[in-house]
Every structure is written in C-alpha cells, then in structure tokens.
Amino acid sequence: MNPVTVRTKVWLEANGQFVIGEGALVLFEGVERDGSLTSAAASIGWSYRHAWGYVRRAERILAVPLTSGVPGKGKNRGTILTPAARELMVLLTGARRRARAAADSAGSDV
Numbered sequence: 001m002n003p004v005t006v007r008t009k010v011w012l013e014a015n016g017q018f019v020i021g022e023g024a025l026v027l028f029e030g031v032e033r034d035g036s037l038t039s040a041a042a043s044i045g046w047s048y049r050h051a052w053g054y055v056r057r058a059e060r061i062l063a064v065p066l067t068s069g070v071p072g073k074g075k076n077r078g079t080i081l082t083p084a085a086r087e088l089m090v091l092l093t094g095a096r097r098r099a100r101a102a103a104d105s106a107g108s109d110v
Helices: 022-034 037-043 048-062 083-107
Strands: 012-014 019-021 065-068 076-081
Touching: 012 048, 012 083, 019 022, 019 048, 019 083, 022 037, 022 048, 022 083, 037 048, 065 083, 076 083
Parallel strands: none
Antiparallel strands: 012 019, 065 076
C-alpha cells in the first residue's frame, strides 16, 4: 500500500450551525493587518460581498458583532475586529493545532 497521510479540517459550530472555518482565520488576520474587510477579502481571493455575508451570517448565529466599522473618509475609514472575533480566532487556532497534532501522531501509526 502507498503511504497515506491523515488530514483534518476544523470549524466552529453553534447549535449545529456552521459559524466560522479556516477561511475566517485568514480573513480576520487580513482585517487585523490591513484594517479593511475589502482588502482582506481581496487578499484571499474572496469578493467583498462573500466576505461581508460570511461575517454577517456568523454574527447572526452567535448574536454578537465580529467586526466594527471605523468611520472616516478615504484611508481613515475601515474595519476592526471585535473582542469576540479575536476570541474565536484563539479558539479555532488552538483547536486546529490540537487536531493537527492528533492527526500527525495517528499518521505515524499508519
């Protein structure tokens, strides 16, 4: 048999509904870096509409805001993450790390 590798994919759910997955981590990291949902979406190949809908759907399910607009004109306006979004990032990052460690150790037994 050819060698096999164990893979994982981790996401968060609330009441059985998808909230965020690994794409959100990259999106949220981009918002932190760029201060812009538009720029973060473009950097991962998502349309602004898709990113906006993704975030709004998660906010509806969780009943908390994940982003906040920064008022202003031009480069002074943008988007920031709320503490709830940062908590989700920490939770999902930790879960991914644990799942990958478990997959890596399971793969060494195959």
